[in-house]
Amino acid sequence: MIVWPQEFLAGVRALCDRHDVLMIADEVLTGFGRTGRMFACEHAGVAPDIICLSKALTAGYLPLGVTAATARIYDAFLSDDRSRTFFHGHLVHGESTSVRRRP
Numbered sequence: 001m002i003v004w005p006q007e008f009l010a011g012v013r014a015l016c017d018r019h020d021v022l023m024i025a026d027e028v029l030t031g032f033g034r035t036g037r038m039f040a041c042e043h044a045g046v047a048p049d050i051i052c053l054s055k056a057l058t059a060g061y062l063p064l065g066v067t068a069a070t071a072r073i074y075d076a077f078l079s080d081d082r083s084r085t086f087f088h089g090h091l092v093h094g095e096s097t098s099v100r101r102r103p
Contacts, residue, residue: 009044022049022073028065032056049073 016023025048030040032053037043039051050073054065077084 006044009041010046013044013046013048016049024048024050024052026052028052028054 013023025041027039041048050067050069052067058064
């Protein structure tokens with residue numbers, strides 16, 4: 001795994017902001033305290049627009065992943081118009097039934 005210097009990550013965030021590009025952080029291997037902070041991005045003081053999480057979510061008991069996004073991303077898909085629906089995601093697979101609340 002390549003661990004980027006904090007300054008590099010802060011520079012990526014600045015470039016994304018300058019050019020109105022989404023910053024996506026893959027924290028599958030680094031999230032949930034594996035770098036000393038809850039998320040590796042916190043070391044550089046940046047917050048991504050989209051963050052991908054997995055592994056430590058279930059301590060290895062279930063194959064579960066999460067893609068979390070800012071309110072700006074969420075609002076882009078929030079509509080009664082079905083053509084704006086985001087048709088892909090983690091909850092289209094069988095593992096969602098294991099975390100769903102049963103009646």
